[in-house]
Amino acid sequence: MNAVIFDMDGLMFDTGKVFALAWDYAGEKTGIGKAGYMLRKTQGMGFTAARELWGNEFGNSYDEEGMRRHTREFLLKYYAANRVPAKEGLYILLNYLRNKGSRLAVASSSPGWEVENHLRKAGIWDYFQVIVCGEMVKHSKPAPDIYIKACELLREEPENCFALEDSRNGILSACGAGCKTVMVPDLWQPDEATENMLFGRFANLEEVMLYLERTGILD
Missing domain, CATH: 3.40.50.1000 (HAD superfamily/HAD-like)
Structure with missing residues (x-):
């Protein structure tokens, strides 16, 4: 090898808890409510690869661009103040x-x-x-x-x-x-x-x- x-x-x-918080935040910002639970359904996938799963879960209410933007917004603020274990x-x-x-x-x-x-x-x-x-x-x-x-x-x-x-x-x-x-x-x-x-x-x-x-x- x-x-x-x-x-x-x-x-x-150990980023799982951070992503769950980020998606709760982004979900509320985009109007679909807390979405941190989607981490288990999409683990290992990017937003694009998981598009169908998000669409099935939230239908036309799902705003991919908004989720990306607000997730990044949360993570940047979080990572500036915290180090992930x-x-x-x-x-x-x-x-x-x-x-x-x-x-x-x-x-x-x-x-x-x-x-x-x-x-x-x-x-x-x-x-x-x-x-x-x-x-x-x-x-x-x-x-x-x-x-x-x-x-x-x-x-x-x-x-x-x-x-x-x-x-x-x-x-x-x-x-x-x-x-x-x-x-x-x-x-x-x-x-x-x-x-x-x-x-x-x-x-x-x-x-x-x-x-x-x-x-x-x-x-």
Whole structure:
């Protein structure tokens, strides 16, 4: 294995609660009411990819442009005053992979400004050779585009890359690209069909590091 590709929201950072607050705020601003619960229905997807789900839920009342605008408004204000907690084991795993000489990438459906904000505030921007954000691909997760793009920029074949994910849509994206997909669950536990797609499942990122160290799979 030559490279490891990280999802961001829910995998590296505990952003779920923040997004729920942001969508409650944006929903009230656009007239559909608190919409934070949509996080579970659209986990891992960008607004465009989840358009049908939002439309089915709110019909003609759904204002995608307004939701985007007010979500960004809330997040910018929140992130200016707060640092989103890193998930357990993130720094341990990153340092282990750096010491192993692994090439690292981020494949996140979030916009570039948000990805950069989190990585820089956490002091891990320089760990990654490649960063692919939602606006860099035509189709967001669960389509495989974002992982295919990350592998291309890493100059690695997908079968030689680990993908670390926490959501069903992310797993479908990574597996669809051909990556060996490892799950660290956040808001959702895999069903049997999804479980069968995984290379492995661990409770936190430190467990991922311990598995890699024990098996010597990166040696």
